[in-house]
Amino acid sequence: MHRGHRHPRPRPRLSRRHRISLYLCGLVLLMSGSGWLLGHYLLRAPGAEAAPHPSEVWWLRLHGAAMIGFLVCFGALLTRHVPLGWRERSNRGTGVAMVSLVSLLALTGYALYYLVDDTERAWASVAHWSLGLIAAAALVLHATLGSRVRHQRESAADHHPPR
Numbered sequence: 001m002h003r004g005h006r007h008p009r010p011r012p013r014l015s016r017r018h019r020i021s022l023y024l025c026g027l028v029l030l031m032s033g034s035g036w037l038l039g040h041y042l043l044r045a046p047g048a049e050a051a052p053h054p055s056e057v058w059w060l061r062l063h064g065a066a067m068i069g070f071l072v073c074f075g076a077l078l079t080r081h082v083p084l085g086w087r088e089r090s091n092r093g094t095g096v097a098m099v100s101l102v103s104l105l106a107l108t109g110y111a112l113y114y115l116v117d118d119t120e121r122a123w124a125s126v127a128h129w130s131l132g133l134i135a136a137a138a139l140v141l142h143a144t145l146g147s148r149v150r151h152q153r154e155s156a157a158d159h160h161p162p163r
Contacts (some may be wrong), residue, residue: 013146014081018073025070030136032063033129065108094118094142101135 014022036059043053078099085095109127116124 003069014077018076022070022073022077025066025073026136026139028066028105029063029070029132032059032066033132035059036063037129091142091146094138094145097134098142101131101138102128105135 036056039053039055039059043055044050082095082099085091105128108124108131111124112121112128
């Protein structure tokens, strides 16, 4: 290898296909979770003993299916995107927030089905959907900041090409 020739360092950028898959699954999670919230809190018949709205079960089924796709896409980030971003010191704050939020969402989602009884379900549900709404905003922030950093690097590389 010649001294003047450098290989570009790998960047933590996602492929187009991975980005689309992740955002699509995330969007379906957000929409299905929001659909459940609407059915559970706004469309339910009044009264303490009211039956769940008929749409709730379908929103949960869609939510569970989207969660499987999302976790596959998210898990793939842990092998390359996260380590490269950490090494580059790129977008660390929102990256740590995203990994933490997704972990907490997985735990609270698991708790809703397998760990809590009916008396604890209400607080676990509120914790889960609150974290989900925060995670959606955090993902937008993480992607926006990552794009901004990438554009700054590309602009700097245009002004100062490698020797």
